[in-house]
Amino acid sequence: MKILALMGSPRKEGNTDILVDTVLSGAMANGHQGEKLNLYDLNLLPCIDCRNCKNGDKVCTRDDDMRGIYPKIEEADVILFGTPLYWYGPSGPMKLLMDRLLPYSETETLKGKRAVLVIPSAEGADACKHVVTMFRLSLDYLGVGIADVLLPTAYERGEIAGNAEELERAREIGAAL
Numbered sequence: 001m002k003i004l005a006l007m008g009s010p011r012k013e014g015n016t017d018i019l020v021d022t023v024l025s026g027a028m029a030n031g032h033q034g035e036k037l038n039l040y041d042l043n044l045l046p047c048i049d050c051r052n053c054k055n056g057d058k059v060c061t062r063d064d065d066m067r068g069i070y071p072k073i074e075e076a077d078v079i080l081f082g083t084p085l086y087w088y089g090p091s092g093p094m095k096l097l098m099d100r101l102l103p104y105s106e107t108e109t110l111k112g113k114r115a116v117l118v119i120p121s122a123e124g125a126d127a128c129k130h131v132v133t134m135f136r137l138s139l140d141y142l143g144v145g146i147a148d149v150l151l152p153t154a155y156e157r158g159e160i161a162g163n164a165e166e167l168e169r170a171r172e173i174g175a176a177l
């Protein structure tokens with residue numbers, strides 16, 4: 001099984017990054033393939049609602065790094081969305097990537113795939129309910145089911161590395177995929 005991890009925090013070795021790596025290592029220990037993309041390292045343009053993906057040949061015509069990401073999304077069995085909570089929503093690049101999934105609302109390309117959400121925040125799980133709903137409704141629209149959700153509490157860079165319980169849960173999520 002192929003797992004594509006979309007890492008939407010600017011902090012390398014921050015909480016999202018550590019948790020995403022831990023989910024991936026749990027999955028890879030069980031024989032799955034994993035790949036991580038750091039969204040902040042990529043050139044991602046915003047969706048401009050040009051409607052080419054709806055009316056034309058059903059593809060996005062924006063010329064940026066999404067051209068390389070679309071095939072990876074299509075090949076993946078599981079997509080891991082990792083983002084810190086930013087003002088009760090996802091980080092900017094993660095929202096931008098979500099918007100760029102619009103072409104798949106016209107096709108059934110993503111139908112049957114599964115997703116995992118990893119969202120650390122200072123306030124913890126309760127504060128994440130709206131962003132989880134955003135992911136759930138959007139992914140449901142695309143036919144993608146949410147396999148698991150991890151919403152740990154952490155604030156400082158790398159703080160989560162000291163939380164053995166959440167790391168174990170991340171590893172288990174990966175192993176159970």
Ligand SMILES: Cc1cc2nc3c(=O)[nH]c(=O)nc-3n(C[C@H](O)[C@H](O)[C@H](O)COP(=O)(O)O)c2cc1C
Nearest residue numbers: 009014015016084085086087088121122123154155
């Ligand atoms: C711009 C910004 C907005 C944030 N908004 C929230 C928020 O609304 N609620 C919250 O609990 N934490 C908020 N945080 C804290 C981060 O979610 C938290 O520090 C998280 O662990 C960062 O993950 P990272 O280490 O992967 O970057 C915010 C941080 C930043 C930089």
